[in-house]
Amino acid sequence: MMGLTSPADPLTSRAALLKAASDLMIERGVIDISLSEIGRRARLNTALVKYYFGGKSGLMLALVRDVLGQALVQMQGLVTMDLDPVTKLKLHIKGVINVYFRYPYVNRLIHAMLLDPVLGEEVAKTISRPLAETQRRLVEDGVRAGLLKPIDPMLFYFIILGACDHLFFSQHALRHAFGVHEIDDQLRRDYTDTLLDMVLNGILLPQGKTG
Amino acid sequence: MMGLTSPADPLTSRAALLKAASDLMIERGVIDISLSEIGRRARLNTALVKYYFGGKSGLMLALVRDVLGQALVQMQGLVTMDLDPVTKLKLHIKGVINVYFRYPYVNRLIHAMLLDPVLGEEVAKTISRPLAETQRRLVEDGVRAGLLKPIDPMLFYFIILGACDHLFFSQHALRHAFGVHEIDDQLRRDYTDTLLDMVLNGILLPQGKTG
DSSP states (O other), X not given: OHHHHOTTOHHHHHHHHHHHXXXXXXXXXXXXXXXXXXXXHHTSOTHHHHHHHSSHHHHHHHHHHHHHHHHHHXXXXXXXXXXXXXXXXXXXXXXXXXXXXXXXXXXXXXXXXXXXHHHHHHHIIIIIHHHHHHHHHHHHHHHHTTSBOOOOXXXXXXXXXXXXXXXXXXXXXXXXXXXXXXXXXXXXXXXXXXXXHHHHHOSBOXXXXXX | OXXXXXXXXXXXXXXXXHHHXXXXXXXXXXXXXXXXXXXXXXXXXXXXXXXXXXXHHHHHHHHHHHHHHHHHHHHHHHHTSSSOHHHHHHHHHHHHHHHHHHOTTHHHHHHHHHTSHHHHHHHIIIIIHHHHHHHHHHHHHHHHTTSBOOOOHHHHHHHHXXXXXXXXXXHHHHHHHHOOOOOOHHHHHHHHHHHHHHHHHOSBOHHHHHO
16 A cells, blocks of 8 residues: 555656656756756655666656657657648648647757767667658658659758747747747647648749749 | 057957857857856956956857847848848848858857846847847738738748758757768758748649649
């Protein structure tokens, strides 16, 4: 009985530490949070971070895998689904935006990790490369079907990820330059629709194209 | 005579400190550099940072203004030039990419500053808002001329800045996920051309648009 209700219950404590780190990064809009802040928020001894994750880097890696693992699996599943390639690409881009909407810190966290030689290779192997590979297949399927222009998948990767992320990365610019204090669901939808229309159709009107 | 050759010559020392900070951020790919590192690189006493800039924040603010000031003036000049609105918008986007190409740290530095209540207002007033205003006018001129679709300038701002910045922000992903170790001039040009074509024309082929 004791094990089920104890605050040191492994699953609960592990999840509580991950949630505390995630919540703190969302609230503060920065990825620099300390172990002691995480421990205080989770009401757990920070020694448990070392126990479960080997340290703060391990906790952050576990968090990124938690947050993106499910999304990556869904995105990889898209590739083989019986849908037309353009619909797949739209769903992919929506999925990327939804991840950044829920976890606005995740892109910055990944980039901080890519700076570290050991952690960087791990993040590249489990996240960046699978994502790039999924996108490459989605784009190439669309090109092969005669629906999309040939486009370099690497350039596409940086353009799309940057465009998807920037509203969330730049929440402070949103506040300071546009007076918008919160990214609500309506803004997320408007951003998604505008980006999708731009990526697929461009912003030129027919008379612009001849000009 | 002494004043002209002294290492404490005001203009030279001030510029040397700014250049040292800029060079260090480019070389390391991070914006977290210490005053003592800046002093060592410039071969100057760090007390001069306090003297010229009031401290490290002041130095970073001066650097951002140095780097972006000229570019912002040129972009504002575009608005009134006798060119068609689509050409202006293209030149604007090229200009943004060129700034990030030369100073890949500048977008992250601005966002770190926007987090600070006092510095944030200063950066917003001198950089973010003028840039947003310039873009708004360029886009609205294009819409008014019947060349561009109506588009929310705020959403356009985040999509374009994110897309322009991400190749440079994500240099570690470029290395880890694509094996590309340097952004050379050819890659900058390819990125610019691909982004401009996507923004203006989209990636759908005519048969994709009907599908």
